[in-house]
Amino acid sequence: MRLILASASPARLGVLRGAGIEPVVRVSGVDEDALTAKLTGATPVELVTALAAAKADAVATGIAAEHPDAVVVGCDSMLHIGGELAGKPGCADVALRRWQAMAGGTGELITGHTVVRLDRGVRTAAASGAQSTVIRFSTPTAEEIGAYVGTGEPLQVAGAFTLDGRGGWFVDGIDGDPSSVIGISLPLTRRLLAEVGVPVVSLWS
Amino acid sequence: MRLILASASPARLGVLRGAGIEPVVRVSGVDEDALTAKLTGATPVELVTALAAAKADAVATGIAAEHPDAVVVGCDSMLHIGGELAGKPGCADVALRRWQAMAGGTGELITGHTVVRLDRGVRTAAASGAQSTVIRFSTPTAEEIGAYVGTGEPLQVAGAFTLDGRGGWFVDGIDGDPSSVIGISLPLTRRLLAEVGVPVVSLWS
Numbered sequence: 519m520r521l522i523l524a525s526a527s528p529a530r531l532g533v534l535r536g537a538g539i540e541p542v543v544r545v546s547g548v549d550e551d552a553l554t555a556k557l558t559g560a561t562p563v564e565l566v567t568a569l570a571a572a573k574a575d576a577v578a579t580g581i582a583a584e585h586p587d588a589v590v591v592g593c594d595s596m597l598h599i600g601g602e603l604a605g606k607p608g609c610a611d612v613a614l615r616r617w618q619a620m621a622g623g624t625g626e627l628i629t630g631h632t633v634v635r636l637d638r639g640v641r642t643a644a645a646s647g648a649q650s651t652v653i654r655f656s657t658p659t660a661e662e663i664g665a666y667v668g669t670g671e672p673l674q675v676a677g678a679f680t681l682d683g684r685g686g687w688f689v690d691g692i693d694g695d696p697s698s699v700i701g702i703s704l705p706l707t708r709r710l711l712a713e714v715g716v717p718v719v720s721l722w723s
Numbered sequence: 724m725r726l727i728l729a730s731a732s733p734a735r736l737g738v739l740r741g742a743g744i745e746p747v748v749r750v751s752g753v754d755e756d757a758l759t760a761k762l763t764g765a766t767p768v769e770l771v772t773a774l775a776a777a778k779a780d781a782v783a784t785g786i787a788a789e790h791p792d793a794v795v796v797g798c799d800s801m802l803h804i805g806g807e808l809a810g811k812p813g814c815a816d817v818a819l820r821r822w823q824a825m826a827g828g829t830g831e832l833i834t835g836h837t838v839v840r841l842d843r844g845v846r847t848a849a850a851s852g853a854q855s856t857v858i859r860f861s862t863p864t865a866e867e868i869g870a871y872v873g874t875g876e877p878l879q880v881a882g883a884f885t886l887d888g889r890g891g892w893f894v895d896g897i898d899g900d901p902s903s904v905i906g907i908s909l910p911l912t913r914r915l916l917a918e919v920g921v922p923v924v925s926l927w928s
Contacts, residue, residue: 538874538889651896656910665924669743684743686902686909687923691856696901697891704891705861712864718892719870 521721522590524577529682529701530593537697537704538722544581546573546592562596563648566630569594571646574632578641586639589716592632593702597653597677599625604677613667616678617688622657625677626650629698631706635714645713647706651694655679658688726926727795729782734887734906735798742902742909743927749786751778751797767801768853771835774799776851779837783846791844794921797837798907802858802882804830809882818872821883822893827862830882831855834903836911840919850918852911856899860884863893 523530523541534541553572557565574592581588597604599620607613630648634641658666672678672685679685681692681699697704708718728735728746739746758777762770779797786793802809804825812818835853839846863871877883877890884890886897886904902909913923 533891536887537891656913659922661922662924665922665927669927681901682741684927686738686742687913688910689900690910691898691900693896693898695894695896696886696904699901705893705895708861708892717864717866717870719867722870722874722889 519716519720520585520588522577522581522585522588523702524573524590524592525702527593527701529680533697533700533702533704540723541591542581542585542588544577546576548572548576562598562628563630563650566594566596566628567632567646567648568630570630571632571644574634574644578634578636582636582639582641586636588636589711589714589721590634590636591702591707592634594630595676595698595701596628597625598628599623599677606676607673607678609673610667613672613678614663617658617663617667617672620655620678621663623655625653625655627653627677627694627699629695629703629706631703631710633707633710633714635716643714645710647710649695649698649703649706651692651698653681653692653699654690656688656690662688724921724925725790725793727782727786727790727793728907729778729795729797730907732798732906734885738902738905738907738909745928746796747786747790747793749782751781753777753781767803767833768835768855771799771801771833772837772851772853773835775835776837776849779839779849783839783841787841787844787846791841793841794916794919794926795839795841796907796912797839799835800881800903800906801833802830803833804828804882811881812878812883814878815872818877818883819868822863822868822872822877825860825883826868828860830858830860832858832882832899832904834900834908834911836908836915838912838915838919840921848919850915852915854900854903854908854911856897856903858897858904859895861893861895867893
């Protein structure tokens with residue numbers, strides 16, 4: 519039984535490796551924008567769960583021949599800061615304004631996962647779940663914000679911060695699961711694996 | 724200006740490296756048991772702060788000639804579970820009993836840091852602080868506890884768990900700073916560095 523990570527995220531891969539699992543990585547190619555557009559009126563929890571399920575389903579379909587006995591894990595996360603969805607800033611100006619706005623405030627990360635189980639290439643079970651984590655941002659000085667943006671790190675990450683990189687200096691604390699903030703919730707994934715009958719320890723390398 | 728980490732802990736070194744600092748590592752040789760015995764009646768916060776200060780002081784004294792312009796960071800942590808101080812289990816039987824007792828419960832990690840600043844080999848400033856983080860443990864099955872103890876990971880770590888290793892599967896969440904649970908609190912260290920006049924970003928590699 520192999521764990522298939524339906525995500526290209528190096529952060530998610532790093533969390534799994536650190537926790538004793540060497541997954542097969544397979545990217546779903548799901549059109550997230552198109553699916554999100556279809557789900558108007560969905561709550562954030564419904565949205566991340568639907569996106570995680572779509573990714574896990576797509577990869578499970580494509581991988582069944584190559585890895586007939588597998589659990590496919592799909593992931594999606596959304597970060598809300600100041601009542602808005604916080605994507606990747608993309609450029610330094612946007613990252614700078616984000617940090618000026620979120621310094622001293624809080625954010626909420628909503629994480630959804632879906633696990634699809636394959637036995638002999640046939641889908642035999644699936645489980646989905648979501649959870650929420652509060653992030654409390656520090657109040658960096660203008661010099662610190664400038665230096666952090668200057669490293670380039672916050673430009674390409676949702677919410678303009680990382681917990682396990684330089685951004686960690688500027689997060690006072692969280693209330694929830696730290697692995698979900700980095701990219702994949704270990705306790706939620708463990709519970710979903712158990713729901714489809716696969717103890718997480720059976721996947722440890 | 725170099726950051727000197729007054730600790731042999733690979734977890735602390737890993738947190739600092741991940742957050743953009745390559746410290747000089749120097750171990751203090753402070754007799755923690757002897758110092759703790761002297762501090763009867765001290766609160767946990769007073770105790771971790773005193774131990775962190777003793778380590779930073781000892782290393783600052785020894786390193787001034789070699790690194791005359793430096794900030795020395797001393798660290799100490801204590802984990803309370805079930806009202807008791809949780810050290811390293813040392814052997815599989817103790818680790819197993821610990822997990823049977825702490826499954827589904829909470830722990831409290833108290834972290835103390837001291838920063839000593841050296842300029843031209845002279846101690847010019849120092850700052851100390853402490854903070855607390857709550858850890859909420861999952862309820863692993865007997866099979867999971869057995870497999871986890873079997874990896875050997877929990878035997879040599881305080882509290883019989885890690886947050887960034889296989890133990891992460893069995894921690895539902897925390898309320899506080901995740902870097903302090905791994906070994907060194909980035910936001911507390913940043914505040915203490917600022918107190919001695921050294922912006923953390925000036926230490927980034």
